[in-house]
Amino acid sequence: MPKQKTHKGTKKRFRLTAKGKAKHRSAGTSHLAGAVSNKRRRNLRGTTVQATCDEKKIAKALNGYSN
Numbered sequence: 891m892p893k894q895k896t897h898k899g900t901k902k903r904f905r906l907t908a909k910g911k912a913k914h915r916s917a918g919t920s921h922l923a924g925a926v927s928n929k930r931r932r933n934l935r936g937t938t939v940q941a942t943c944d945e946k947k948i949a950k951a952l953n954g955y956s957n
Contacts (some may be wrong), residue, residue, distance in 0.1 A: 894950075894953050895953065896939050896952060896953045896954075896955050897951035897952070897953075899954055900948060900951040901950075901952060901955060901956075903915070904940065904952065904956070905923070905938065905956045906948075906949060906952065907939075908955035910945060910949060911939050911940070911942075911945060912940035912944065912945050912949070913937045913938070913939055913940070913949040914937060914938060914940055915937055915938075916934040916935075916936075916937075916938055918934060919931075919934045919935070934950060
């Protein structure tokens with residue numbers, strides 16, 4: 891049987907925590923943020939945890955690699 895390959899797009903966007911939750915960077919932070927309020931920009935900083943319904947799919951796509 892061939893091995894499952896890591897999905898490279900998922901590897902670039904997500905990281906798994908020790909308990910298996912998926913962390914990701916918030917969307918809308920790269921550019922064109924001038925029209926966004928300061929409060930919104932401030933709240934988009936850092937990483938957030940993905941919804942639990944997608945955790946299994948993300949973990950399968952990462953295939954054991956999360957950094």
